[in-house]
Amino acid sequence: MRGIEGAQEVVKIVVTVSLMVALIFVALWIWPEDQAHPLGNLVSTGELKVAGVTLTGQRLLTIGTAIVVAIVLRFILRGTRLGIAMRAVVDDRSLLKLNGGRPDRTSMLSWALGASLAAVSGVLLASEQAPSVIPLTLLVVNAYAAAVVGRLRSIPGAFAGSIVLGLAISYVGAYTPADAAWGPIALDNLQRAVPAIMLFLVILAQPQVRLRAHSLQRARRPMPVPNQRLAAIGGLVLVATVVGIGSLMSGPDQNTLLKGFGFAIATLSLVPLTGYSGQISLAQLTFTGIGAVVMASWGASGDVFWVFVAVAVCSAVGALVALPALRLSGIYLALATAAFAIFCYWMVFQQQDVMPGSTASVPYLKIGPLEVGSDFGQLVVLAVAFAVIANVLVALRRSAWGRRLTAMRDSPVACATLGLNLMSTKVGVFALSAAIAGAGGALAGRTFVVDDFGLDQSLPITMLAVVGGIGSVGGALLGGLLLGVAPIATTALAANAIGVFRVLQRLGHPGDLGHAGLHGDRPRAHPRRCRSRHRGRLPGLLPLREAIAAAIVAAAALWLAARTELIANWGLFAAVVVLAFAVLPVLPAILPPPGENRRGRVGPTAVWLVVLLAVTALIPWENAIGSTGFRLIAILGWTVLGALTTLGILGLDPTGRLNVSGASPDHIGLDSSLGDAEAMVAAAEVGVDEELLSVPTPVALEVLRGGGDR
Amino acid sequence: MSGVTVRFGGHQALTDVSLGVDEGQIVGLIGPNGAGKTTLFNAVCGVVTPSAGSVRIMGRDVSNLNTHRRARLGLGRTFQRLEVFSSLTVSDNVRVGVEIRQTWERRGTTARQFLATDGNLPVDAEVDLILERLGLGGLADVPVGSLPTGQARLVELGRALGARPSVLLLDEPASGLDDPETADFGRLLTDLAGAGLGILLVEHDVGLVMDVCEHICVLDFGSVIASGDPEVVRANEAVVAAYLGAGT
Incomplete structure (x- = not known):
């Protein structure tokens, strides 16, 4: 966590969330869900009857521990130097440092203390509830619901909050039997939504965060403004690739890929929200769900009109959620959206009227007389939709509004002093983002189940968007596809692989390593970066025109090879693809024709290319990925990452320009x-x-x- | 503003401070570190809420308005600790200022203009004009994050000018500039005031303050301990003891 101290709130939250997702994966790996691990009580004997209530030894132990922990914690925080330092870190980290404190160490101790207390609670909980990994992790919502009562600062407040929460859960459970309903709304899941409701209400009752001047002191890496022409070309390539690979896929695979693309559009919705304007939402898939449900229940004919209705509904709901939540920022905003996601999961999507049989069948799209009749056709529709939305977003980033969003992310207070209404700007971008996420659901053309829209699905989306490069459209594609297609364990594994790639990519930029992916915003005293604005032939690369022609020929050949099932050795095949697309284009830079100078970092690049080829050939593609289509997608993704990394090590930025920060x-x-x-x-x-x-x-x-x- | 008092917990950061800036006037605000100068700025802008007192812009009481509403009435500022949009280029920083202004100007709020323009310049032209006036023309496409502090402060000033304020609060704008640059900067301030802009200047460079300000206000421990013409302030013993004496 040291690397992100002083980083933006968004980065901190996302890093924490990624850590959580990664730990879930590790936990599932060590303790597979299909094996039970029964636990006995810590204290098995002894019972106490107080006023007709029976207290087991275990419960007495829990209560006793809670009291002792609370008292000790209060003593530590109020009475010791360490505790005072901990509170000082929160107030003003740099002031503490100036006064001879050690904020790094103090934060580390705070983390350690927090983690140990959580572990104690886990031990105590284990015998009361049968814990399994994901529900146990999502208990964090209950914990926050209680702690927010004390504004995350006061121990008595947190204690009171937890007692209120506990009582509320018990009472709601007692008064809402299985068939309870309020009008047409079934209330049988109300008990499970109580923590989320309480969290949301308590957060809304918080006073507005005040604008803070110089809350951020950092030199930020300038974010390259995306290139519209590249985006347009990228869109075309994407659609062509989907047509090519989709036609090679089996029916069930195509259906899975539909979900992948739906989720990719949902991830795309984070680009303006988090990437451009620095806001955070953990509820994007909830909006996707709303879009899907609107389409499934009203627009069963598939008419494109209902897509627009679904988008409008999502946008309105997004604005409604944002309106109260945006008075807050950072952690509170993240929590409010998480609470919204949980609430919708239990109280909206679980309603039989909303998702009959807990499923929502989104129809294929129909535009006037044109009707999509198959998963493959819908896949093309989704690819086109992704490409169009991505291009609109790129155009947006280049517009006045896009600049304003970036400015708001860099310094909200400065924007306010220029006369910008922060509130309406934030609500606007939230509504836009919800609309995009909703479009992903409304266009998916497949059957979703309730569990597709839970918070545990939304969290990895946020993580993958950041790992893939938040603010970049390509990152969204990668992240969303991964999550929609692969099981969560594979997703986490792949996310780590991408992370490694991105770190390697930065190796070409010494002193810049901290900027890889997640750790995107480390302060630098004197950022030295200045890109050439010179356009034209990429130095040391194949001339563009020939490169494109070669790529088209190669792609057609590969498609034919896959179609006719000529490929026997997938490792060799992958190596050939990598050779063709990631190695050959940069060869002229390493082995220059006579009379030209070598450019960039030749030695490390050569080593890296050899390693890349070897690793590619050694990955057991065929065993790891069962279906031909997905195997092709994985190899393509791998190749793209490899090519980007090569450019990075060579010292070129992804558009092929020399990067002098090295x-x-x-x-x-x-x-x-x-x-x-x-x-x-x-x-x-x-x-x-x-x-x-x-x-x-x-x-x-x-x-x-x-x-x-x- | 009059009678502004700000408390942080038990600490009284500002006590009953009153001062005013007229059209075309440069008022200097000086005082030792921690005297409450930046807090005063924050109170004027609505970034902190005073516990007593009122803030008026052109006669209108804005004490209950949000920061952005006050800005739309013609209040602009820069920050002691830089608040540039560091992921944008120099020209985009200024452009955002102009563009934000256009969004609210179109909604009917009038803002006074002070740059010698006809008021309806295309955005690009206005940005170029501001950059040129500040001597930043050659740096238009450089990312602000890579600029030295002095120039980044100028970018902040340019951005604030893009919003065409009638009163400008400058928080140590000259720190990070060398001597010739400071002299240029002083002339720039005088020019801006000559065009009708009211400026409240917080600055540690006492020479600059004495040069350009018509009126100087000295703050110590949250209260005004002296105010008046530069000569008067220079001669004031309390000021010398609290501030100037310590500095020289």
């Missing part, structure tokens, strides 16, 4: 008083050739800096 002044032995940007300006002033400026290799920089000084 050229640290120490590295080339120069005075570091000038930043790259300043060096560029200085060079422009002394009249250095524009062409030279556009290729700031280390050598060029050396010339520039020398030119500026001498």
Whole structure:
């Protein structure tokens, strides 16, 4: 956790959530769900009768422990230096540091203390309830519902909160029998929704967070503005790929991929919300669910009109949820959306009128006389929808509104002092995001079950969006597809693999390692980054036109090979694909034609390419992934990641431009008083050739800096 | 503003502070660290809520308005600890200021303009004009995150100008600038005031404050201990003891 101290709230929350998902995976791996692990009571003897209530020894132990822990905790927090330091970390971390405190160590101890207390509660709970991994993890909602009563700060408040919560759960359980109903609304699941309801209500009662000036002190890595032309090309490639691979897939696989694409669109909805504007929502799949349900119950004909209705409903619900929740920020906002997700799961999706038989069958799309008649057709529709929405989002990012969202993420207080109504801007982006997520559900064209829309599904979506690169459309595709298609264990594994790739990708940028994926926003004293704005031939890469032609020919050949089931050795096949798409294009950079200089970091890149090829050939593709179609998708994804990583190690950014952040002044032995940007300006002033400026290799920089000084 | 008092818990950060900035006037606000200068700014902008007193912009009581409403009435500010949009470029920072202003200006709120423009400039032209006036023209496409502090402060100023305020609160805008740059900056402030902008300047560079300000207010421990013309303040013994003496 050290790496994210001082990072944005979003990053902290997402890292914590990812950790949680990863631990769930580890837990399921160590203790498979199909094996029971019975536990005895810690204290098996002794009973006490107080006023007609029987207390077992176990319960007495629980109550006693709670009291002792509360008293000790209060003493630690109020009476010891450590406790005071812990509270100081929350108030003002830098002030504590200035006063000789050690915020890093203090935070670590806080984490340790919190984790141990949670472990104690786990031990005590184990004999009362039969714990299984996911429900136990989601107890965190109950815990927050209680702790928020004390505004996450007061022990008596948390204690009171937990007693109120416990009583509420018991009373609601007692007064709502299995067939209880309120009008047409079945209340049999009300008991399970109580913690979420309480959490939501208590959070809404919190006073508005006040704007804080300089709450963030960090130099942020400039986020490249996405390129509209690249996005359009990407969309076309995506649709072509889906047509190609979809036609190779069996029926059930196509149906699974429908879910994958529905979820990919839901993940896409996080791009404007979290990526652009820094807001957080853990309820995106709830909106997908609402979209699916609206389509299934009203628009059973599949008419496109109902897609728009579904989108409008989601957008309105999104705005309604956001309106009260957005007075809050960070952790409270995340909790409020999580509570909303749980509430909808138990109280909306479980209603027989809403999802009959706990399923929702979303019809195929129909536009006027045009009717989609198969999973494959719907798959193409979804791919087109994804490509269109992605392109709209890219255009949005480049518009005035997109700039404003980014500005709001960087400094809300500055936006307010410019006259921006933060509230309406946030509600707007929330509504947009909910609408996109809803479209994913309404267009999915398959049958969903209730469990597709639980909080435990929404959490990994947020995580995968960040791992895949939040704010990037491609990341959303990767994340959503993974979650929709693969079981959660595989998802976690794949997410880790992607993380490794992204770290490797950053190796080409020394001093920049902290920026890999999740850890995206570590402070840097003097960010030195300045990209060439020069467009044209990618240095050291195949010329673009030829590369595209070669890629089309190669793709057609691969499709034929897969179609005719020529492929016998999948490891070899994968290696060939990687060779064709990830290795060959960069070869000219490593082995330059005579008369041209080598560019970038040649040694490490060569090593990496060999490792990549070897690993690709050794992965047991055929055993790991049963169906041909998914195997192809996995190999393609692997290849793309491999290619991006290669570019990263070589020192190029994903669009193929040379990235000079790797050229640290120490590295080339120069005075570091000038930043790259300043060096560029200085060079422009002394009249250095524009062409030279556009290729700031280390050598060029050396010339520039020398030119500026001498 | 008048009688502004701000309390944080038991600590009284500001006690009954009153001061005003007229059109075209530059008022300096000086005082030792912790005197409450930034808190005063936050109270004026609505970032903190005073426990007593009122804030008026052009005669209108804005004490109960949100930060963004006050901004729309013509209040602009910069920050002591930088609040630039560091993932955007220099020109995009300023552009966001202009674009945000356009969203609310279209809704009928009038804002006074002070740049010598006809008021209906295309966004690009207005951004270029501001960058040029601040001497940032050559840095338009540079990410703000890679700028040194002094220039980033200018970007903040440019962004605030994009919103066309009538009163501008500047929180240590010259820290991070070297001497010639500070002199240029002083001229820029005088020009802005000459165009009718009221400026409240918090600055540790006493030389700059003495040069450009018509009126100076000295804050210590949350109270005004002296105010008046630069000469008067310079001669005031309490000020010398509290602040200037310690500095020199």
